[in-house]
Amino acid sequence: MTRALTSHEFDAVPEVTRLATGERGGLPGVQSEADAPPSPDELRDDQVDGPELSARLAKTWGTEKGLIGALSTVDHKIIGRRYIITAIIFLFLGGLSAVAMRLQLAQPESKLISPDLYNQLFTMHGTTMMFLFGVPIGEAFAVYLVPLMVGARNIAFPRLNAFSYYVYLFGGIMIWVAFMLNIGPDTGWFSYVPLAGPEFSPGKRVDFWAQMITFTEVAGIAVAISVIVTVFKMRAPGMTLDRIPLFVWAELVNSFVIVFALPAVVTASAMLILDRLVGTHFFNPAEGGDALLYQHLFWFFGHPEVYIIFLPATGWVSAIVVTFARRQAFGYIALVLSLIATGFLSFGLWVHHMFTTGLPQLGASFFTASSMLIAIPNGIQIFCWIATLWDGRPVFRTPLLFVIGFFFIFVAGGLSGIMLASVPLDTQVHDTFFVVAHFHYVLIGGNVFPLLGAIYYWFPKFTGRMMSERLGKWHFWLAFIGFNVTFFPMHITGLMGMPRRVYTYLPEMGWGNLNLISTIGAVLFFASFVLFLYNIISSARRGPVAEPNPWNAGTLEWAAASPPLPQNFDRVPVVTNREPLWANRDSLPVVAGLSVENREQIVSTITHGRADLRESSPEPSIWPFLTAVATTITFVGSIFTPWAVVWGSIPLALALMGWFWPKTSTEDER
């Protein structure tokens, strides 16, 4: 099952009954419009071919020019590209705030940054990294790549997807504008009560934080549902469950974790804002509330959050490893099961963030054990990747370098995590820089390094040009060294007792030298990102032109042009193998018979991926954008008066009606 593919042994296309259900659309005995034969006047893709087919489809699936066109687009590639760029801009903003903190900490008793600004900086840094970068970046890649990889022409709910992008964008802008106006949040990325409650944090700062959560989580959930349905129902015929690319599996499991984890943080932040704005008492012990309730709700989300950040990265790693090892993944089934196990286990562990709050002994041991349990699926995955590389013929291009960097850093982070998972040690180093070091090893190792690899890897698909290999290698080494110089010393400063979230320290503590080293590292690390940015911009302009499949990879996105045309594929591919392009090297088996004049796509069955329906995909529409604007007005208004929810719901309802109301003759919107 996992041996290398040499010949065309998997090439055989199964008989039609295994590729299509052949069922009627209407219920038995009902004369349904669903089964009406297609209009003979409508041009279909079994009647045209070649460049003419490409051009006509590109017109049907295209996005109008001009501002209205840009805001109405429902093309998953355009939305996905915006999502990716926006998330990376937030990564840079978060990075800048980190560099500012590091400059302040470089020497004892530094006067560069006031304590108040420092509080805002670490809050903005953590919040931006977790909510505006960490969650969205994985989903952003899913928006762009999942439809291509499963052979679809668009994401399942393209208007919902567009809506989600604007909501995310507006939420991110809101909190950064608040920060620039010196009303940025200052209570840490998890805004614990009572500190964040009405009594200790008057003013609007925390309200902006809580509403930013609402924005980003609404967006995140909307994308997660679109991705799940795309994977379930939009797969190319023949893509059975065991032929789904590992990246797509990772994004699917990730979407499920999002669906079940994000409601917890929305509940927490909603209760927080209600306590602050309309005088509820959820977290007020004087009136029967309880502060720990907030912590439970927050960490019920907060722990899976780490895996929401990590799971897409495993998808990037799998894709890169397989392509550059030149063989199918070793242990595909084991990898998929590990992903699923990680998804489940990620929910069992939230209490370990609260060890120091004094839990019953038995409970604490239970949670220690289950925290350690999650090391097993992670270990299996790393083993399978290494085995794939070992047994393949690895080609060490930049994407693979970043994956190797990920192995080292992530494993180091896992080791310090195992140290933290034991209650006694956690009580020792709780809230010191040891913890800061640990989670940056996990987060940057587990997400940012694979992300950089992924960008080098898919850049030719996104832009039609290759990135510079030479700069890429420089970038990698600068980033790897810069990262370790920054964060390794923090383990020691932490063990020496330096607490996190302090804006300065006394020279007598003896932490000065290590902090200086960390700051130098941070500057190096940041420089690596500047180099990266330069590589992106110069390659996008002048890089060598990329073929559709420059890495000779096996998954379907590489069967589309680079960059893909609006329709993704001129005809929907038929899948006969886990790595379809390795199995079909001379010609691509495809489905024909879809409309060229209307946006039609294949809907298939969940397990066997049999083609079932030819359904219309929604046309572009300005309403999702307007709905997002109405949502934003409501959310931001609610910070100032609860009535905003009432009057804001009227434009919101109108916009939603515009969204769902069918247009003139084209049927089947939504």
Added chain:
Amino acid sequence: MTAGSPDPQVPSGLLPHRIVLNARQMPSYSYGPRSPIWWGTLGFCAVEGMGFVLAVGAYFYLVFVNGTWPLSAPAPDLFWSSLHTVLMLGSLYPNYLAKRNGEREDLRKVRRDLVIMSLIGVALLGLRTMELGTTHVKWDHNAYGSIVWLLLGLHTAHLLTDVVDTIVLAVLMFTRHGHGKRFSDVGDNAFYWYFVVASWLPIYVIIYWFPRWW
């Protein structure tokens, strides 16, 4: 057609096509789990169901922390809330009819059913308003009041959304758009209504009966 023979005109590097399946005769929509929107609706039910589960969890957490319950207020009245619950249960039948007649693509009956469901929805909103007046506690009174109003607010938001959705769909079915895939939408709307009813029953028991038993 390219079947079998590589096409010389394809853009450089793209694989030529080999047609192995034709989708011309496939249906253009269907019902229930065959249709993507059904799954989307299920997804939203999962998210919102999770929200309810967490809010209910918070409710019992507060009960547990406080020991006494309800906090310095009598339990909320049963009259309006029970009437509301009974009407909700009663709505299941016309809701079922709407779904079934949608599947039969019977426009006349679908119109009738959706009008009935819209009227029931409006009546339920009226009952909910009465119900909110008999909770004997305000959200800013204490944590008990806060969580009761949170649960009621959450559910009312769902109720309102689905009622508006039903009304819009009903109007739609009286226009020229009332055919084809819209019948499938009727089924998904009915499906969501089941969720609104199903999520209410535990909340009803928890808000109105649990404090009497505790």
